[in-house]
Amino acid sequence: MAKHRSFTLEKFIKATEDALLKQYFEQWQISVSDDLVFDGGDGFDTFWKGIDEAKRVEIDDQLHCINDTIMY
Helix, strand or coil: CCCCCCCCHHHHHHHCCHHHHHHHHHHCCCCCCCCCCCCCCHHHHHHHHCCCHHHHHHHHHHHHHHHHHHHC
């Protein structure tokens, strides 16, 4: 299956509902504050940088796979 080459984490986050993203991150055992707005710029950047780098890489890879599956 070809990858969707224009994928960026920012585009994916903006296209996905906050409630679904919160549920997704909580499945990774990452706590998400109730007031976090995922597509709100700096708030998400700070949240993302607070996640362990190895876990961020895993999440990013998984989101790429999800995006590729949705696109085709």
